[in-house]
Amino acid sequence: MIRVPVLSPKGKPLMPAKASRVRRWLKTGKAKVVHDDLGIFQVQLVKPPSGEETQKIVAGVDPGKLFTGIAVQSTKATLFLAHLNLPFENVTKRMTQRAMMRRGRRGRRINRNLPYDQRNHRQHRFDNRKGHKIPPSIRANKQLALKVIQELSRIYPFWDVVVEVIKARGDKSFSPAMVGQYWQIEQLEQAGYAVHTQEGWYTSTLRQYLGLPKAKNKAEESPAAHAVDGICLAASQFMRYRQIKGKSGTWLGSIKVTPCQFAVINRPPVCRRQLHLMIPVKGKGRRKYGGTVTCHGFRKGDYVKAVKAGVTHYGYVSGDTKSQVSVSDAHWKRVGRFTAKKVQLLQRNTGLVSTVGLSNLTASNGKV
Template identity: 85%
Template structure:
């Protein structure tokens, strides 16, 4: 049975309730549907609840180079799963373009016909080859994962986060997954969470014991790609391995893997405002490019409802013309161009694009909640 997030009248996250109970609340007028930045189905109670006791809920996070898996799990149910499409490639590409344009501007500024000591060279202000800064692409990855955890904390009552720590062989600086992982743990702790770390081999052993599937294609947007490991990370706090006479052992404790809401989350691929294009147009002039504000009161990334030929579409604003607004789906593929008067704003741009569905991920082994096998 799917659990639905529940808020108190003052916005405090409560223990999720079964979908059947939530339907009765909505029918009786005891609750109302509210929005959140992750587009999850959520309700808020109209009157004060009889109690605010909660069970132990943890969040598991598996960081990778291009994707991250997130799971919110209690001992008795799986509450939420997410597959994050990280902006690593997009940020790397834009940083390379910025460096190329900067080199071009500096090259055009220097007059090479004069002696070297008379050229317009700017002296180095500091040695930028030494330092301990996080690369922009890695920082963008970690900040997206941190943003999702913070949004989930507004929906589910948890305080602990379990993060998988990667230990790659060879030079540690050449593993984008390892770079910045302890910086991310520090950021989570500064945000007020209790962070537990877990190594990958332990996660793999738990996944095999629970009988959870693992997709071979890590790029597919499914719970079995990365989110399943988030469940195993949380399970490491509810289960432990005990040796028997020093030779073999067994797992003590257990969890229940149940259907839940599953979301594919990414950043909207919006081009920020540029003063000009990189390539000159005819006549030697360059037109402006990018920006987030349209001419019709919408912003790029706004979630809207649009109508054309009697058909209603839901999507995100991705561009505009003089009289029309471009609307795209969550994969940023254009659904069409619509007359501005027939486009209705549903939610302002939150910096996140989320596609929510249902996960039917279940454990194949018979592991009960009380720990008996």
């Protein structure tokens, strides 16, 4: 049975309730539907509840280079699963492009007809070689996962987070998945979470014991790709392995893996404003490129409702023309162009684009 997040009248997260009970609350007017930045279906009680006691809930984070899996788990049910498409490749490409554009502007600024000592070579103002800096692509990956965890903790009552750490021999900076993992743990601790670490081999062993499937295609947007490891990471706080002398050992504790809400989360791939293009045009003004503001009052990434030929579409603002607004789906594929007057704003850009569905992920062992 799927659990639905429940908030108190003051916005405090309570224990999730079964979908059947939530339907009765909505039918009798005891609760109302509210929205968040992740697009998760949740309700808020109209009157104060009889009690606000909560059970232990743990979040598991399986970080990677291109994808991250997140799960919210209790002993009785799986509450939420997420598959994060990380911006690593996009940020890397844009940083390379920015360096090329800066190099080109420096070359155009210098008058090479002058002697070298009279040219406009600006000396460095400070020492920017600090060292121990997090690369922008890695920082963007970790910040996206941190933002999702913070949004989830506003609707699920948890403060325990289990993060998988990678250990390897040799140079510790060879893997983007390893770089910044302890910086991410530090950021979570500064945000007030109780962070626990776990190595990958332990996660794999626990996943095999629970009988959870694992997809071979890591780019597959399904719970079996990465979110399943998040379940095992969270389950490590409810289960532990006990070695018996002369025997193979056994697992103590139990959890129950159940269907739940599953979200595929991305960052909106919005191009920033570029005042200087890669190839400048001589004799003409600079054409507009990038930016988040449109000429119709919308911002790129806004969630809108658009009507065309009597058909209603829901999506995100991705561009504009003089009289129309471009609307795209969660994968940033354009649904169509709509007249600006027939586009209605539903939610401002939150920096997240998500598709929420239901997962049918269950353990083959049932209740362990």
